[in-house]
Amino acid sequence: MQEQWQKIRKILENLMEAGPYKVWVAPVQATIEGRTLRLSTVSAFAARRLREQFEPLIREAAAVVLECEPSALTLEFAAQTAAAKAAPAPAPSVEDGSAAQALAAPVADMPAAMPAQQGLLPLGLAPMPKARPRFRFSFDDFVVGSSNEMAVAAARDVCKADGFVETLFVSSAPGLGKTHLAQAVGLTLQQGGEGARVGYLTAEELTSRFVQAVRQRDVESFREQMHQWDVLLLEDVHFLQGKEKIQEMVLNLVKSLQSRGGRAIFTSTFTPRELSRLDSQLVSHLSAGILAPMERPTQEMRREILQRKARSFQVMLPDEVGELLAGRLNGDIRQLEACLNNLAFKARLLHKRISPEMALEVLQQFAGAETVPDWDDIVALVCKIYGLSLRQLESRSRRQECVMGRNTIFYLARKHTDLSLAEIGDRLNRTHSSVIKGITSLERELARESSKGRQIARALDLIERNAGLNAAPRAASA
Template structure:
């Protein structure tokens, strides 16, 4: 395959797999060069960029090349200006070891010592460490359930790294449910199902399988996975599964597979609390060797409460901007980066709006939802209820339950704001500020 065509295919694959902001920040600035002996070199704008590329995105590129059957040696280096090429260039090149076929494609950033435990993830962290070790565990199967960006993949891959480092003879299989389905389809087409079954049932000591809901409606694949899980458990092997839903909520999953998945220990990972979010950011900055104002960390933790991946991505954006442009990594830059990341409208719910309004007006949620009729409480309360009607599909009764109000009181409060806002610049400004903070403006 030609250099341009191969690179275009890689770009297309990464565009489909990454958030737009991550793609624009880390992939768009790259250039590609095809050298002798099928060497593909990716050129980065800075050492900071190179480090991030190697740790986070190169495994994705390697995975794509392997799936395409491309025998390409992948390198990356910092791009050197044309007037500086020569001996310096070879000194700055960083050769990447290719990932051996059959080895799990694990992200080097996803290890136990890089996982910040606290708040809603402590039990999941402890369970993953216990299952990774060779100590007795309550079950050979662990199912981690959470929304996206809360650490399922980090913990799952941490188990893989730990097992490979401490139990070198153990055979680790890490893949997504989509990978499992695709490999099965490929084996069927090649009439090689015996080898497929042997690989997962006999040549695997620990199975790390992500994104179980992908299998919904794929009955033959579900059957094969069920037989595989039975074989592994009968042999005393270890299994970690991840999902964004508990099994009985996944439509299109057969009862027997649901039963197998649910038979072990199931742990829900909750969003981290504010202090844990700050600790995650502080740990990340320390690892990157960056000094970031604590005020910036507090701001990010407040603005991005529910998605660790977006939280960390925002800090990386700040550090990248600071590194590439020599701008101070202060609150002003943080506000700018977060604004760019949240320029697209996002879904919010009644509780999110209620909690944000309470935070902006500096009051406890219990005060906002109390029986107080003081203006300093009623105006924010009515604003919150108005925003709930505007930005969610919740009924007056549903909103009322979150504010300790009945249907008629909510309707009255919403109408109060609706009448005033057109002629009240101060109220308009406050409303605009709240919507910006919510990411819905």
């Protein structure tokens, strides 16, 4: 059984680029029973990523070894149990892409032979892993264009010991590369030999660790550890809203960094001036340096993104198909990747080359033909999905379905229309701050991948596909 899996791995190693293979396939443990292949990864995130991005390729490789048709195979993807994680594994290197989970990983998730920390300090109280954060994204992977060149240039400058930029605030709608940019800075500092001590985490992870420190009555040690950092990479700072104690702690940390020439990058779905529930002093310090909003990629950038993604997916994307997809898909980068992934899967399933005709069939799932969605489209579909009326959404009801419906509308209107936060709130009898709170709450559930988060994700996907929202322009201020 293991011999068969080793043969499958060897085929995959020959078919895939070295980086993706080492990150996603090499650490996988597998069992084979008949024509059922069960793949066990270190986390639910890794299992989902392996299935979404590499299932067709794994299926083809397994079919060769097991001597059957790819369609006859059953593939199962799951995270390892705690016992399995504790057992020896061949050089595991898969990590969760989020800063929160990378820093919160239990010791058993880390390779036994991981070298000691060299200048990078993951946040956490003992017992915490000694391994440094692993960054999956680099500047080399980032497609630069007019919509993001200022943010990228500033982020690169942060990596220089003699750089001009000390504080950078990056804002954008979801899926446009904020995390990629933050991780690229972390990776550059990690590999540069500068010896900078880097803290990388989300605002929600910071909050969780602070609460843990309070419960353990070890707040001072917690503060001391953070004040050792030379560079702070703090994502999703809008999650700090309404948390006065955490805001005070972050303010002191940022002041300390800035007073001794340290550097910091903050990311958020909102611009600093929109964070009305953050302390004014904290907002002032967060925005003391370069403010760099990132917009949707241009068509030329989308074409380059698609070509790079195609290479990572191990598929040949004809120029005319790349041009077609780049012209039709005006959404975020996740949308480009999802469409290309579906196209590659269909081509492999049918054993055909990717063609414009096949691309047009797949495009029907992702973009409406010449559709310009508006507020009414969004509201109508949300009402239909959640079984609500406009009167209920406009009411003061706090029933769960009403709250979820409103928050979904806030999120989609922010992402796909040019309405300001105040205008979005006015239309449902809510304030500017209520809109921010609602979007933040929805993003938190999505990030946690809770049962509610999965329900919201399915609803968002269904609404966007039915309304052609992926083709809509985003507000310039996002």
